[in-house]
Amino acid sequence: MRGRGRGGDARTRILDAAEELFAADGYEATSTARVARRAGVPKGLVFHYFPQKIDLLVALVEERTHIEEPGAAPTAEDTARDPAGALARLARRLPLRASPAMRRILFREADTHRSVRDRLHALNRAVLHRARAALEIALPGARGDAARLEAAAATFTAVLLYQENLAHLTGHHVDPEAVAELIARSLGT
Amino acid sequence: MRGRGRGGDARTRILDAAEELFAADGYEATSTARVARRAGVPKGLVFHYFPQKIDLLVALVEERTHIEEPGAAPTAEDTARDPAGALARLARRLPLRASPAMRRILFREADTHRSVRDRLHALNRAVLHRARAALEIALPGARGDAARLEAAAATFTAVLLYQENLAHLTGHHVDPEAVAELIARSLGT
Amino acid sequence: MRGRGRGGDARTRILDAAEELFAADGYEATSTARVARRAGVPKGLVFHYFPQKIDLLVALVEERTHIEEPGAAPTAEDTARDPAGALARLARRLPLRASPAMRRILFREADTHRSVRDRLHALNRAVLHRARAALEIALPGARGDAARLEAAAATFTAVLLYQENLAHLTGHHVDPEAVAELIARSLGT
Amino acid sequence: MRGRGRGGDARTRILDAAEELFAADGYEATSTARVARRAGVPKGLVFHYFPQKIDLLVALVEERTHIEEPGAAPTAEDTARDPAGALARLARRLPLRASPAMRRILFREADTHRSVRDRLHALNRAVLHRARAALEIALPGARGDAARLEAAAATFTAVLLYQENLAHLTGHHVDPEAVAELIARSLGT
DNA sequence: AATGAATGAGAATTCATTCAT
DNA sequence: AATGAATGAATTCTCATTCAT
DSSP states (O other), rough: OOOSHHHHHHHHHHHHHHHHHHHOOSSSSSHHHHHHHHHHOOOHHHHOOOOOHHHHHHHHHHHHHHEEOOOSOOOHHHHOOOOHHHHHHHHOOOOOEOHHHHHHHEEEEEEEOHHHHHHEEEEEEEHHHHHHHHHHHHHHGGGOOOHHHHHHHHHHHHHHHHHHHHHHSSSSOOOOHHHHHHHHHHHHO | OOOOHHHHHHHHHHHHHHHHHHHHHTTTTOHHHHHHHTSSHHHHHHHOOOOSSSHHHHHHHHHHOEEEEESOOOOHHHHOOHHHHHHHHHHHHHHHHHOHHHHHHHHHTTOHHHHHHHHHHHHHHHHHHHHHHHHHOGGGGGGOOOOHHHHHHHHHHHHHHHHHHHHHHHHOOOOOHHHHHHHHHHEEE | OOOOHHHHHHHHHHHHHHHHHHHHOOTTTHHHHHHHHHTTSSSSHHHOOOSSSSHHHHHHHHHEEEOOOOSOOOOHHHTTOHOOOOHHHHHHOSSOOOHHHHHHHHTTTTTHHHHHHHHHHHHHHHHHHHHHHHHHHHHHGGGGHHHHHHHHHHHHHHHHHHHHHHHHHHHHOOHHHHHHHHHHHHHHH | OOOOOOOHHHHHHOOOOHHHHHHOOOOHTTEEEHHHHHSSSSSSHHHHHSSSSHHHHHHHHHHHEEEEOSSSSSHHHHOOOHHHHHHHHHHHTTTTEHHHHHHHHHHHHTTTTTTHHHHHHHHHHHHHHHHHHHHHHHOOGGGGGGHHHHHHHHHHHHHHHHHHHHHHHHOOOOOOOHHHHHHHHHOOO
């Protein structure tokens, strides 16, 4: 708890501004001056909190993308009757707490700084892990074919995690729930 | 065919350099001076051929990403016996002629200039169209469920087109052939 | 004697830090923030004690370079038998009480602020005066040639006062005792 | 041979300006903007020729302080009759071709960059070497006492090389010719 | 077509200094 | 006395772009 009011506010407003602008225009194309203007703080204050421009990006990634601990795992009973539903539920409980803006930043700036790439990889691993677990529980019959299950989990993870970016980049949306059903049918029986 | 000689060479070398550098570091983070240096030409010459920096990007996209006309469409006989194989063949004959570097540029700089985004959308439409056609021919039984077929085509397109970027971003590769088989199983019978 | 406690400590630590840093990197290249950090005090406190950065330099020069009152002047008996020794003893009792760091600061920052230059000149005058006196007593025969005695005193003062800086700048050390002997031989008989 | 006129001029004018300003105010206290203004060129041009500020200093030292090859060494006949004169002549033919401004820069900025310090040391070695040679020829009798000759050479070098800086710093001038005579008397017979 | 000096707007960053608490 | 957030002017440096040759 900061208790200081304005001081904490300024830092937060700076990060808010950076998040918006990095998402809209990219890290390189966003000047620190614009961040300051948008945040309503003097230029110097940005460097008071973030001595280098890159620290803005690093702070955003560290503070605004949280990979949640998995809650209660789906039980066999939950999923047995409705494998597609189990995946769909996973889709809705994506363990990434990050605004759409932060997802775009993670995605676009993955090469800008190691910390971004690392976070993206960690996130991907987490989602992949949970998708695999969901599939294993939902479709015990599929266990026989590990490679197929792996492909299904990877596909679902890709669609789930990058759906917004894919939509943005391709102009075409892929619905994770439809993919969930597709996969369930493929692995079922 | 353009008259080459010195001039053509220089222009080509400039585009080569821009392609490498834009792919490695991004458009914004690449200065025209570095492009000139890498191309081994004087700084002024870059602006002789490409009056604005953005023209480098536009030229790359226009000249180095070609969406091929579909060759002979797969016949029903080809695919009936091997639906997954039909998709897999599509994977191998991806109608985008573009180096991996150009794919990364298309992908990363989609927001930098309208021409890039347009080309990416056009490409996505072309691949999606062909995947849909392949699925329709390969799996006539699936026609009943248009939505499912659409999801399958979209999923396959995404995996096919972005496989390298997904691998780069996630550290995890998704194999299009495995996805082809997954989809074939799902839509079959 | 000042009432010390916390405040005195902080002020002293600030001056200690400034002395180290000014000597090592120069006044201009040393930021007040670095002084504060090295001193282990908050930035604001530096300006509490020294409202302007230049006050740090002025305070160092005023408080940490003392020109000592000459103690008992050498008597004729002392020096008559050993003129070179008399100069050498002067060398050992250089009337400047200042750390090597402070000498470097005096020397390097002479142009930075009038107070530094003034102190340096005063110091030079004091040493020159004592060297002259020592020579006059030690070498009564030399009195006849005032110009020569003056040159000897000036040379000895230069070597004595700047020996460390000369060594630092030239990579070559000049030994004041050897110069003392040289001068004694020159003026003797 | 540059043959371009203005272009060469601009670079030269920039170095001229830097030399003046560095000598007067020191390297750190001189902004590149002031250098540009004084040189009458736009700010950007300074960085065209000298990508980093320190390159101005390095270029000055490399291009404007030349240590001359010794001309004809003084012969024994030249010096035998007039040892002090031989040293005095050395004083007048100091093998450093550098303006007084450059000498101040060499001296003051020795710690700012390695290249400056190196040049200063090289210069000192060259002068010391020649002073030693002159003394050996002029005062063959002194050969017996190597240590004394060494001290004499070092003293003369210091006075010769740093006379302007010593005068500037101390407010007192030491005349190299008087020191030459002093030394000659000391080593003679 | 080829060249590289010239230009100036704007970028990141530094820093002395102020001030409310 | 102590603190560190706040401020903005100044600094170094970058860069797309122009232009004379």
